[in-house]
Amino acid sequence: MIKTYEEALSFIHGRTKFKKLPTLNRMKRFLKELGDPQAGLNYVHITGTNGKGSVVAMMRSVLLEQGLTVGSFTSPFITRFNERIGYNGVQISDDDLLRLVQRIEPVVKKLDCELPTGGPTEFEIDAALMFCYMAEKKPDVVLLEVGIGGLYDSTNVITPIVSVITTVGWDHMKYLGDTLTKIATQKAGIIKEQVPVVIGDLPQEARETIINDAKRKQAPICELGNEFFVQKIHRHQFLAKIKYQSPQIHCLEAKLGLGGDYQVENAAVAIAAVETFMKQQELTLDRHALIKGLKETTWPGRLEEVNEVPLVLLDGAHNLPGIQALVKTIKEDFAEREVYILVAILADKQYDLMLGELASLGNVHLVVTHFAGPGPKRPSADLKEGISDIPTKYPVQVADEWQLGISEIARQMNAEDVMIITGSLYFISDVRKLFTK
Structure with missing residues (x-):
């Protein structure tokens, strides 16, 4: 019972x-x-x-x-x-x-x-x-x-x-x-x-x-x-x-x-x-x-603002179309600003194509990481593999723990820059708890 x-x-x-x-x-x-x-x-x-x-x-x-x-x-x-x-x-x-x-x-x-x-x-x-x-x-x-x-x-x-x-x-x-x-x-x-x-x-x-x-x-x-x-x-x-x-x-x-x-x-x-x-x-x-x-509509984890200055956004762009939509938004709304992106993606997604989309933007500083995942059958992808093959303006960085990734990005940013944390909605769920306590 x-x-x-x-x-x-x-x-x-x-x-x-x-x-x-x-x-x-x-x-x-x-x-x-x-x-x-x-x-x-x-x-x-x-x-x-x-x-x-x-x-x-x-x-x-x-x-x-x-x-x-x-x-x-x-x-x-x-x-x-x-x-x-x-x-x-x-x-x-x-x-x-x-x-x-x-x-x-x-x-x-x-x-x-x-x-x-x-x-x-x-x-x-x-x-x-x-x-x-x-x-x-x-x-x-x-x-x-x-x-x-x-x-x-x-x-x-x-x-x-x-x-x-x-x-x-x-x-x-x-x-x-x-x-x-x-x-x-x-x-x-x-x-x-x-x-x-x-x-x-x-x-x-x-x-x-x-x-x-x-x-x-x-x-x-x-x-x-x-x-x-x-x-x-x-x-x-x-x-x-x-x-x-x-x-x-x-x-x-x-x-x-x-x-x-x-x-x-x-x-x-x-x-x-x-x-x-x-x-x-x-x-x-x-x-x-x-x-x-x-x-007055609100929706957690969809380009959700969790910090104003510098601007920090959480976006559950958990698949290729979602990442492509995010890329369009960056081009349209943040073209004049430096954008730092922390990303973790589930292993069953098209993560190589998703990373390629993000890395294609000239104002993006990409940091890859991983998280626990929703269960053993759906692990987080190891994004370290293959990042050297991705053409990008800035070298792709690796954060062994996503919490350290956020800290490292925060040290590199100035007040005008934007931090976007994206990828799996399960990842966004973990991160959101840090910002909304």
């Missing part, structure tokens, strides 16, 4: 991460045993290689300003597991989490005995926990972020009011496939018959796959660059000001609370998704709620 919050977390994290064959049958059976807690709620289902968390954060902020009650499910967490499950921007309490795990554990044990491949995985338990919590809270809308992919993701057991696909790029190829078409096919799995889908700026190969899937399912398409438009008004501003345009919203100007150029397109997707949801629910969209909600 689980008696404490710590025991509840140990139970969750002690489960297997993946099964050999992808299927939703186990998740559906699991939820049926729990009384189908996912039924009867309004969902916005969000997938994408990058941008999911930021889109959820912006949508949540705007919808709360609209006066709605909002549930949210995101991953991974940055500081505490509870962050993943929220109601009106407040994470689930330790007591509620313990109580719901106590309810779920007997069902998991039962399925361990009855199912040939064993009971639920860790993420299936995470999702079931969230569905049970939302069934109790009954929010007006649940912003439901996909874990990996979409088609076989444990969250893909609902029919949403709106589906959202933010971006498609190279990540999780072991599970999703080794081409953009295969990856996009997995993402398109969240598109449902006749349910509107909001789409960000996608590579052509991925776009064709997703558009064709949506047409086949007769899902109305709302695509950035066709049905809605966005532009950054002022260049060289870390917190961007945008101009957004759609058939319903004429020339909306808003300042973003999240930094980085990549948030311009994320904001557009978030606005379009809010628009679509409100229209589907026959609710009136408040222009002022949009402006205020976007400005």
